[in-house]
Amino acid sequence: MPVLAWSNDADGFAFENSWTFDTAERAALTGIANAAVPPVVASIVAILPIPDPILITAITAAAVAAVAYPAVGRLPTYGMCGGMAYMSLDYWHARVALPRGANAPDQPARSTVVSTTIRDNIWARLLGW
Numbered sequence: 001m002p003v004l005a006w007s008n009d010a011d012g013f014a015f016e017n018s019w020t021f022d023t024a025e026r027a028a029l030t031g032i033a034n035a036a037v038p039p040v041v042a043s044i045v046a047i048l049p050i051p052d053p054i055l056i057t058a059i060t061a062a063a064v065a066a067v068a069y070p071a072v073g074r075l076p077t078y079g080m081c082g083g084m085a086y087m088s089l090d091y092w093h094a095r096v097a098l099p100r101g102a103n104a105p106d107q108p109a110r111s112t113v114v115s116t117t118i119r120d121n122i123w124a125r126l127l128g129w
Contacts, residue, residue: 006092012088013088017081019078019079024110083123083125
């Protein structure tokens with residue numbers, strides 16, 4: 001495999017990979033989790049030798065609690081490194097300048113059209129969209 005002519009100073013983002021869920025991201029995660037809970041619970045119940053109503057209730061409660069995860073506030077370790085990596089690679093392959101920001105605190109928020117677009121694109125690449 002060839003070594004790519006990649007330069008972090010030009011081809012990577014300048015801002016930190018430390019994020020707080022915003023309303024749009026919480027809604028997306030809640031939608032993904034809500035869609036995943038019923039089939040997961042059904043597959044677990046299907047492999048039980050004897051359907052135990054107490055165990056099924058506990059499994060369902062745990063799954064519902066997992067869906068509530070996006071409601072959590074700031075998570076210091078939450079990052080979108082996958083989205084940042086794939087987006088920067090997309091720009092690199094297209095040979096287009098990456099909207100990398102100026103420095104560490106220049107992280108995209110939903111305050112301007114350009115900043116919102118960058119954040120949405122990073123988020124979409126993180127989720128594989």
